[in-house]
Amino acid sequence: MFEYCTDPQELEGLTWLSCYLTTGVHFLFYWAFGKVLLLLAIAAPSALAFGFLGAMAARSLIAPLRWFGKAYISVVRGVPDVAFFLFFVIALDQFFEWTRHQVKCPDWDQPIRQGNDFLVCPAAKLPLNTAPEWQHETYGFLLAVLTFAIVFGAFAANVIFGAMKAVPRAQMETAEAYGMTRRQSFWRVMVPQMWVYALPGLSNTWMVLIKATPLLFLLGIEDIVYWARELGERRTARFSDYPHEDWRMWYFLALLIFYLGFTLLSETVLRRLQLRLSRGQATAAGEAQRKTAK
Amino acid sequence: MSCYETIADYAFRSLGFGERLLPRSDFTLCQHFVLIGSGLIWNIYFGTVALLTGFILAITMALGKASTQPWLRWPAEGFILLFRGTPFFIQCFFAYFVFLSLKGSYAFFDSFTAAWLGAVIVLFLNTAAYSGEIFYGALRSIPKGDIEAADAYGLHGWKRFRRITFPTMMRLGWPAYTNEAIFLFHTTTLVFFSGFPARQQAGDALYYASYFADKTFNPFVPYPILAFYFILLTLCIIGVYSLIGRRLNRHLPQETRAKFRFRPQLIR
Secondary structure, X not given: OOHHHHOHHHOOHHHHHHHHOOOHHHHHHHHHXXXXXXXXXXXXXXXXXXXXXXXXXXXXXXXXXXXXXXXXXXXXXXXXXXXXXXXXXXXXXXXXXXXXXXHHOOOXXXXXXXXXXXXXXXXXXXXXXXXXXXXXXXXXXXXXXXXXXXXXXXXXXXXXXXXXXXXXXXXXXXXXXXXXXXXXXXXXXXXXXXXXXXXXXHHXXXXXXXXXXXXXXXXXXXXXXXXXXXXXXXXOOOOOOOOEOOOHHHHHHHHHHHHHHHHHHHHHHHHHHHHHHHOOOOOHHHHXXXXXXX | OOHHHHHHHHOOHHHOOOOOOOOOOOOOHHHHHHHHHHHHHHHHHHHHHHHHHHHHHHHHXXXXXXXXXXXXXXXXXXXXXXXXXXXXXXXHHHHHHHHHHHHHHOHHHHHHHOHHHHHHHHHHHHHHHHHHHHHHHHHHOOOHHHHHHHHHOOOOHHHHHHHHHHHHHXXXXXXXXXXXXXHXXXXXXXXXXXXXXXXXXXXXXXXXXXXXXXXXOOOOOHHHHHHHHHHHHHHHHHHHHHHHHHHHOOOOOHHHOOOOOOOOOOOO
């Protein structure tokens, strides 16, 4: 990166470190932090959407839809979540390939599960065997995002379902007294008011989501954990311009600091958001704000 | 091979007894059940040891955090923040590599890189931080009247703590602590995926479940079996904890007892 980095053997101290930390592989490591943030940026809204749909389904008037919603909410309970991650990432992949197989190769006569193999016709492979490397990586990443969205969607659904029930009954009755239909009172009265009740639970979910991001490693993504392990390994002068001892401990210390900082930052932001959302609400926090404002 | 033979061969495979080689092909349902169940021994071991030892440190941390002395409060606050603010997965990796480099210098740390000790230490610190926070919250919500009544009876210091503060803290914090115990057991499944090696393929329940899923490329059999075992385990924990909870609440009328509510908090 820097001009003085042409001959690392000559360097010492901070200049050596500045060169070491700006090698090409280190930029892959930094890019992996971007991947974590990207995962959060996509997975959090989609989990929220899944959660909202799940909660709507759970309070639906149509029985099968309600059962589905309730089952979805309670499916994450009682079982270690890591198992869900490992399960969904294979199951989703097989589901997509199986669906494409049914559409693209209707006259394929061999069974898909042959002993220990899962075989679909070549045209149904996802991504195709001929696809470039980046498509494989993107597909893997999207599968991971979808897995996160499904698992955390169930958790968000639980929170939102509770929040919808927490909206004061009198508010809904007033809406009915004004002659609003069920749909109108849902969208105009319940949904705007439920967020303040949902926020503590959703903040908790967000914190848990942050702390779940290293599990990307288990889903086969080259994430920060992967690179911390790779880069920290002992290098000898024969194989590397920058020989060093086993530094994995320091790399993981850096990850610990990253996550701690991220958690603290989120806590501050969420506390402000809670204050903002409590404004004008019929809750203790809203009442306290009203009194101080006077 | 009958199911009895499989049980004889693999029931204690996770501890290193019985057949050395894992099945490689033609997996039967019985093998799934026996091996995953065998791995569960590890989860129970990790969870139980960490809970029992972590409990004492958790009480210390809760009292430290509630202390008025800054030199007691800050370390406790820092400890709780550090372990609650970072992922368990990364803590495990970090601890493993710290132990690995210590092992290079001192022979004393030889067994710390093995899961039975190293991972238990991380789990112990982790659960101490989470339950410390729970007990701190419980300590803060002890009714003012209880403390005033103790003062009126002339109880103070250690006696007041033992007779009034501690039992009330336990009673109020118990429902949340039950949840913590359940999720500690769930967290133990991460251990063998986070640096700590499974020597001679002796791993926990999830280790064997993912072994089967990798070999058969069929996630629909091993993971539901794992789920089944963990639901059983969860029910057992709830059973034991509600017995203790009932004892803690035995002097109270039914309605005023703090009730256990299952609140999943997923990964830590």
